[in-house]
Amino acid sequence: MDESERHRLILDVLTERPFATVKDLLDVLKVSPATIRRDIAKLHETGSVRKVFGGIAAFEHDASPERLAARPFEENRMLAVDAKRAIAREAEALVRDGDAIIIHGGTTCYLFALRLARRNVKIYTNSMPLAARLWEDGSCHLSLAGGELYREPGIIYAQGSGPPDFYASKLFFGAQGIGPNGIMESHPLIARETERLLSRADEVVLLADSRKFSIRTRYSVLALSRISTLITDDGLTQEHARMLEDAGIRTIIARIGRDMPD
Secondary structure, eight states: OOHHHHHHHHHHHHHHSSEEEHHHHHHHHOOOHHHHHHHHHHHHHTTSSEEETTEEEOOOTTOOHHHHHTOOHHHHTTSSHHHHHHHHHHHHTTOOTTOEEEEOSSHHHHHHHHTTTTSSOEEEEOBHHHHHHHHHSOOSEEEEOOSEEETTTTEEEOTTOOOOSOOEEEEEEOOSEEETTEEEESSHHHHHHHHHHGGGEEEEEEEOOGGGGGOOOSEEEEOGGGOSEEEEETTOOHHHHHHHHHTTOEEEEEOTTTTTTO
16 A cells, blocks of 8 residues: 555545544554554645644544544643533532542543542542543542553543442543433443443533533433433523433533632
């Protein structure tokens, strides 16, 4: 396979998803990692793709809501930051000293967990970015999922493994999309890992900013009826508030801009 053919196939991959890891491209092209990295560098130089940590990303002039939802972790951290911080503040109020909780991967959960870094709580997480941050700047008790690290979406996952030996009062997780049929994710590993963790907590708490109600993604995670509490921002519409009420979900509204410096 010559270089031009490889470049065409790489660009074809990005028509189906907003980003691809080096491993994704290896699976498609069946060439060496060094060849993939040279191809990425050339496509980046020509402006055909954006080189990001661990792989490549498409430019977003034609991005759909689903493509925008499936950004790499580091890019997602920069979206709706005020809303995510407000949600994290409300979520912290649900945690008591001495609690054992599970915190799934995702950027809203990441900001929430940082507020617990020095509290007397036990945290189980599958998020590598979160684990690294809490190791550097935290005193809480931290347990990590076992398995292989997937750099995108930044979680540790063991294929075929059962639920962890950690039992929690609450599971906190995020979502890429929310609709009448339930919670959706853009990455299959996150969907599978969420399902694996659900049985290990008394309560299921969803942290999601109001943008997520307008996004539909590929992978269904769970029905609305399985959620105990949802925390979102004050951009929630009346229509979506009624949908949550009809599903029996306790909804907490985080006011953007209130006490944001903390």
